[in-house]
Amino acid sequence: xxxxxxxxxxxxxxxxxxxxxxxxAxxxxAxxxxAxxxGASRSGADDATSRxxxxxxxxxxxxxxxxxxxxxxxxxxxxxxxxxxxxxxxAQLAALCDRGVAVVPHGVRLSxxxxxxxxxxxxxxxxxxxxxxxxxxxxxxxxxxxxxxxEAGHLLPVPxxxxxxxxxxxxxxxxxxxxxxxxxxxxxxxxxDWPDDELDEADFLTEILDRTGALLLLDVANIYANARNxxxxxxxxxxxxxxxxxxxxHVAGGAEHSGLYHDTHTDAVPxxxxxxxxxxxxxxxPPALMLERDGDYPAAQxxxxxxxxxxxxxxxxxxxx
Amino acid sequence: MIGRDExxxxxxxxxxxxxxxAPTPAGFDETRVRASAxxxxxxxxxxxxxxxxxxxxxxxxxxxxxxxxxxxxxxPLGALRDGWDFARSAVGGTGVVGAAAEEVAEREVRWxxxxxxxPRRRRLPAARRVPGGLLVQAFGRLFxxxxxx
Numbered sequence: 001x002x003x004x005x006x007x008x009x010x011x012x013x014x015x016x017x018x019x020x021x022x023x024x025a026x027x028x029x030a031x032x033x034x035a036x037x038x039g040a041s042r043s044g045a046d047d048a049t050s051r052x053x054x055x056x057x058x059x060x061x062x063x064x065x066x067x068x069x070x071x072x073x074x075x076x077x078x079x080x081x082x083x084x085x086x087x088x089x090x091a092q093l094a095a096l097c098d099r100g101v102a103v104v105p106h107g108v109r110l111s112x113x114x115x116x117x118x119x120x121x122x123x124x125x126x127x128x129x130x131x132x133x134x135x136x137x138x139x140x141x142x143x144x145x146x147x148x149x150x151e152a153g154h155l156l157p158v159p160x161x162x163x164x165x166x167x168x169x170x171x172x173x174x175x176x177x178x179x180x181x182x183x184x185x186x187x188x189x190x191x192x193d194w195p196d197d198e199l200d201e202a203d204f205l206t207e208i209l210d211r212t213g214a215l216l217l218l219d220v221a222n223i224y225a226n227a228r229n230x231x232x233x234x235x236x237x238x239x240x241x242x243x244x245x246x247x248x249x250h251v252a253g254g255a256e257h258s259g260l261y262h263d264t265h266t267d268a269v270p271x272x273x274x275x276x277x278x279x280x281x282x283x284x285x286p287p288a289l290m291l292e293r294d295g296d297y298p299a300a301q302x303x304x305x306x307x308x309x310x311x312x313x314x315x316x317x318x319x320x321x
Numbered sequence: 322m323i324g325r326d327e328x329x330x331x332x333x334x335x336x337x338x339x340x341x342x343a344p345t346p347a348g349f350d351e352t353r354v355r356a357s358a359x360x361x362x363x364x365x366x367x368x369x370x371x372x373x374x375x376x377x378x379x380x381x382x383x384x385x386x387x388x389x390x391x392x393x394x395x396x397p398l399g400a401l402r403d404g405w406d407f408a409r410s411a412v413g414g415t416g417v418v419g420a421a422a423e424e425v426a427e428r429e430v431r432w433x434x435x436x437x438x439x440p441r442r443r444r445l446p447a448a449r450r451v452p453g454g455l456l457v458q459a460f461g462r463l464f465x466x467x468x469x470x
Contacts, residue, residue, distance in 0.1 A: 115329035148333025152340055153397035154361050156332075163328045191357045192335075195348025260356055266367075295367060 052102055052248070052288035054311045054319045056303070059293070063092040065300050069307075071319030072101055074248070074288040076139070079105040079129045089132060097133055102288075104248070105129035107140040112171040112185075113158035114144035120178075127178045137247055139184040139217045140175070142168060142208065159194035160204040165211075172212040184247035185209070186217035189225040189254075189263035201226075202240035215247035218286065220276045225254060225263040234276055238283070248288035251277060251310055265294035269306060274313040281314045289314050342394030362389040365397055373404035379421035387416075405434055419452055426451045430458035 052074035058066055066075060077093060082105065088094075097103055110122045130138050143155035158164040176183055187205055199207070209216060218241065220234075227234035251274075253267035269291070277289065291310060293303070304320040311318045337343035338354055339361060345354045366388040370377035377384045391407055398406070408417050408425045417425055426449040433447075434440040446459035454467040 115325050115332055144332055147329065147336045150333070150336050150341060150396045151398070152336045152361070153365055156335065156339070159328070159331075161328075163324055167325060167328060191353045191360070192349065193353075257360075258356065260353075262360055295371070 050285050050287055050289065050314075050316055053316050054307055054314065055248075055288050055290040056307060057106075057290060057292045057294075058093055058096070058103070059297075060090065061295075061297055062293070062303070063090065065303060067092055067095065069319050070321060071317060072096075073319075074102045074104070074290065076104045076106045076248075076290060076292075077129075077133075079107045079126050079138070080109050082125075082129050082132075084125060085128055085132075093133075102136050103133040104135050105133060105138050107138065108155070109145055110140050110171075110175065111143070111145045112140055112175065113142055113156075113164065113168045114147060114171070115167050116147075118171040118174050120174075123175050123178045126175070127180065130179060130181050135181055137182045137184055137215065138179060139186060139247070141186045141188050142205070143188045155188045157188060157190040157192055157194065160197040160199040160201065161194070162198065165199075165204065165207055168208055169211045172208070172214055176212065176214070182213075182215055182247070184215035184217040185212075186219055186250070187222060189219070189222035191229060191260055191262075193230070201237055206240075206242055209242060209245055216242065216245045217248060217250065218243075218246045218280070219250035219252070219292075220280060221250065221252040221254060221263050221269070221273050221292075224270075224273050224276055225261050228261045228272075235279060238276070238280060243280075243284040246284070246286045248290060249277075249280065249286040250290055250292050252292040265292050266296040268298075268302075269310065274309060277310060277313040278315075281316070285314070285316070289316065340394075340396045358393075359389075361397075362392055365389075365392060365400075365403065368400040369404040369407070372400040373408070373424060375424040376404060376408055376417065376421045379419065380416060401440060402434070405440070406436065409436070423451050423456070426456045427463065430456055430463070431461075 053071065055072060055074040055076075056062075056066055056069070058075040058077045060081075066072065075096060082089065093103065105126060107122070107126050110118050110126065112118060126138055126140070129135070141155050142158065144158055145152050145155060158168065172183065172185065185208065187201070205216070208214070223234045223237055227237065251269055252263060252265045253269045253273075254261055254263045254265075255267045256262070280286070289310060291307060297303070307320055308318050331346065334343065334346040335349070338345045338349075339358045345351050363385060366385045369388060370384060377388070380387050388407060391410060392403065397403060405425075405428065428434075429449050430447040431443060432440040433443050443458065446457065448455055448457045451465070453469070454465055457464045457466060
């Protein structure tokens with residue numbers, strides 16, 4: 001397991017290990033105790049501290065900026081952007097690990113919501129990333145990205161139906177069986193709704209989390225986008241989600257286009273989304289609150305200002321100084 | 322309740338409508354499907370631009386509209402192949418001059434791409450014409466031979 005020139009890789013001893021038979025209940029219990037260790041189950045009202053605090057996603061284009069953030073204790077990297085075991089981790093990312101920054105591999109192409117069983121090679125890559133980065137957890141999406149042999153090139157919503165729940169629970173369990181750490185699932189922003197939605201979003205998510213023991217990657221920008229495009233109140237959903245299962249939170253920017261709000265990750269975070277950050281932290285402070293920026297990178301000072309705005313909205317310490 | 326096979330079929334129909342020019346499946350909002358398809362193309366144009374920066378900026382400021390017009394109805398194959406297929410197409414081909422032509426030529430001499438399967442690193446030397454000369458790849462190194470040294 002190489003990490004370029006930075007010497008031996010560290011990794012936490014895998015919990016249980018791949019291939020060991022584990023009952024669903026044992027897996028759920030283990031995931032919950034891990035959640036407790038990571039601070040996800042602390043009661044919110046009395047405890048305004050966040051284990052990792054404000055953070056930003058790691059991208060090659062801003063790797064220098066990320067490395068220079070004095071208060072950074074957490075980041076996330078797209079798993080598919082990392083090489084397989086034979087390749088070296090980007091040096092800047094390995095340096096963050098060595099510094100003790102928690103690095104979470106975020107899968108975007110496993111297609112856990114697809115009707116087809118998840119590809120074992122993709123699961124293995126995600127697990128390998130977690131080991132190489134000494135990650136406390138991994139994350140992926142409640143979505144599918146391919147069907148009928150065709151790639152969509154983006155995360156697509158699954159119907160909120162019983163059969164989709166079965167499919168995703170099945171794929172999450174297949175994935176968990178190979179992971180040494182817990183998985184957090186992220187519900188996505190979507191412009192589309194399926195005609196055969198049976199469950200509302202809160203019930204759908206809660207059922208998936210209950211049956212898999214997985215954690216929740218709460219993306220407040222996605223909640224905002226969906227509520228805005230459906231004409232609803234984002235707080236309605238926020239109040240029905242199991243916030244004690246939140247492993248970490250995403251914040252991102254977007255823009256309006258032809259009357260619809262698009263969660264682009266390439267625009268500034270709107271004030272309404274910052275308000276939602278405040279509302280969330282009033283209910284329960286998450287273990288980490290991470291800005292996602294995927295392109296069109298602004299000047300460093302602009303990014304710093306945005307991180308400060310997120311920290312201020314959350315009532316958390318700024319990480320830029 | 323729809324079973325797993327039916328779910329697979331319906332997911333395939335939605336993907337085909339979004340990226341392969343197939344009709345919107347029954348029950349979906351047509352406006353939202355079209356909006357999603359456009360958003361997917363915009364995102365794809367940005368991803369291709371990141372992998373083919375000289376090619377894409379040579380079309381600036383029309384890159385988005387030129388690429389999305391070509392890509393609409395063609396399922397994505399990843400940014401490397403999408404940009405490559407675009408550059409080799411009639412639409413892309415006429416626009417690929419100057420520095421953009423060099424960017425394409427450099428990929429052509431380093432990688433073998435048949436247009437149907439993933440590009441593979443060339444093991445043997447290869448050469449391509451570039452504006453003002455010839456670009457040669459041998460043993461992983463590039464050499465440029467100018468016509469008028």
